[in-house]
Amino acid sequence: MNYQEIAKEILASIGDKENISAAAHCSTRLRLVLEDESKVDQQALDQMDAVKGTFSTGGQFQIILGAGIVNEVYKELTKLTGISEMSTSDVKSASSKKLNPLQRFVKMLSDIFVPIIPAIVAGGLLMGINNVLTAQDLFIDGKSLVDANPGLTDLAALINTFANAAFVFLPILIGFSATKRFGGNPYLGVALGMLMVHPDLLNGYNYGAATLSGDVPVWKIFGFEIEKVGYQGTVLPVLVASFILAQLETYIRKITPSALDNLLTPLLSIFITGILTFTLVGPLTRSAGNLLTDGLVWLYDSTGFIGGAIFGLIYAPIVITGMHHSFIAVETQLLADIAKTGGSFIFPIAAMSNIAQGAATLAVLLLTKDQKVKGVASAAGISALLGITEPAMFGVNLKLRYPFIGAIIGSAAGSLFISMLKVKAIALGAAGLPGIISIKPGSIIAYVISMAVAFVVAFVVTIFLAKRDAVKTANGVNGKAA
Known part of the structure; x- marks a missing residue:
């Protein structure tokens, strides 16, 4: 890969160096604080082979490039912009200035x-x-x-x-x-x-x-x-x-x-x-x-599977806003007081959401003819099943829209089952397939069944929505939003 050329293309697509106020990278993503995100040429970024997806959250515009690649592109980007290398904490500090009071409160809880x-x-x-x-x-x-x-x-x-x-x-x-x-x-x-x-x-x-x-x-x-x-x-x-x-x-x-x-x-x-x-x-x-x-325990016990289904339906939209970080404090208290609460009901529902996002992404992998989308969806789908949903959610499902709809419906179905079966977690961990080890021993089978429900419903609904859109468009499912 020509990392310098990739950095130049990215820089041109995000409004040039004057639009960057801070830049860092994690293991897979460029993390940028932009002066004006409206200057981003999203179509140009989507057409770049090196870019696996983009999303904006918490005052940061993040570009998914992949492990290994992001390090080299970041080096070239710092040379082109003259910005000194920064840590992710530096970028978080810079991005917090762009947040509203509620977002700052959530970020504070996350930081703690x-x-x-x-x-x-x-x-x-x-x-x-x-x-x-x-x-x-x-x-x-x-x-x-x-x-x-x-x-x-x-x-x-x-x-x-x-x-x-x-x-x-x-x-x-x-x-x-x-x-x-x-x-x-x-x-x-x-x-x-x-x-x-x-x-x-x-x-x-x-x-x-x-x-x-x-x-x-x-x-x-x-x-x-x-x-x-x-x-x-x-x-x-x-x-x-x-x-x-x-x-x-x-x-x-x-x-x-x-x-x-x-x-x-x-x-x-x-x-x-x-x-x-x-x-x-x-x-x-x-x-x-x-x-x-x-x-919270009363609300969960009183609303039962209906409340669980609603929570599952809105969990992914909550993640988009970043508000899910505030759940960490609540879950910590639920786990600390486990003798009274029995554990956390939030973790299993989060796992249903992640499984559903992965299933919807894998459905796109099966259907799409776009090789770039296939490449992103294959890795992102597996990652979501293991509990890391950002690449799937922001790189595939939200961009195409119909997989995201399929995912939240699958999440609601899985959450309905897991709430009906009273599954709770006794530990935090990777909310997905590995989450089995965080579940109370007597509820493991129920957890597996609920994951299967979330996966199948999300997968089937995503395919149904894609076929429906295919009828409406001459090109069918080709990796672009219908």
Whole structure:
């Protein structure tokens, strides 16, 4: 490939170098922040063999080129534009200036929770392994693997301890990530998180029972009583407390003489934030978090398969807006409080959407005569089945329209089944075929059946819509939007 020529063509198609305010790349895509996206010549980009697809999200215009190619094209692009090489975080920072307040809020949640997802995924998957060892009737009638093999008891207990760690000490993870995102010292955020799960406090999971029995311990200070209760497995309290900590630290640092900064700033920041956390912020946000979780569980249980089908239908459009990143915070709380919630119902529905997007893309692969579309659809369809839908959704389905319609209908059908069968996830992971390992052991067969429903419906509806359009057009399905 002539990478310099590709870079020149891309540059001409996006309005030349004057239209680029920031540029970076990930493993497969150019990630550009453009001054005016209306200047993009979409038709010219679509006709380029090297371009596998394009889409705009979160203030970034992204061009899919593929692994290996994107690195070389980016090098040539920086030479042509004179823009110094930037990281994806630099581009995210530049693109955030173009977002509205709601988009900024969603991006903030994404910035906080995406870095801690690996720890949550690891804990959840270990929980799944523990469930496989301890679930009754999964492999042996009337027994679990531990019951049948007592030698596995301590192994299961060890795995369970490893699995719970990320959720028991969740405020520490969030404290670091959130305080860093809000502009404070992340290690003060860690200290705040540790304070909220200190072993001298009543374990937050036992707070409900202690309240009913009247055994909640308190500090008695100057005639006031402050509950000595921890915040294990909570999300909202530490988010708000981290924001207060970061703002307070910044303010104190401004007014403190530099000679006393290292002494007074961390001391006052932690002490004042800690007092506010246990007197006001913690109790209020704990109640708000419980109401939110209870409300979501009630909504899911009350609306049943109808609500599940509607959620499945709109999940992909939500992804287009980027709003799906806000679900990470909700899922984290659902998983942290798994004893009450039973797990996350969002993850299985997301998986149905991804499977349906992949199925619709593979239907296009079967039907289209355009070799470029075939090349994109083959890789993108498989990628979507494995949980990565951007290439399929933006590179094929949205551009042709009818596959996207087929995909959301398939997603609704799969989500209807998975909601009716009450399938929930006990971990985050790749929402697609690999998501099997994130599902509660007793629901794995139901998950597989629902995936099959989503795939078949999306595939068949996409073919039906393509044939219908073929009747209306002389050229039939040729890789262009009907």
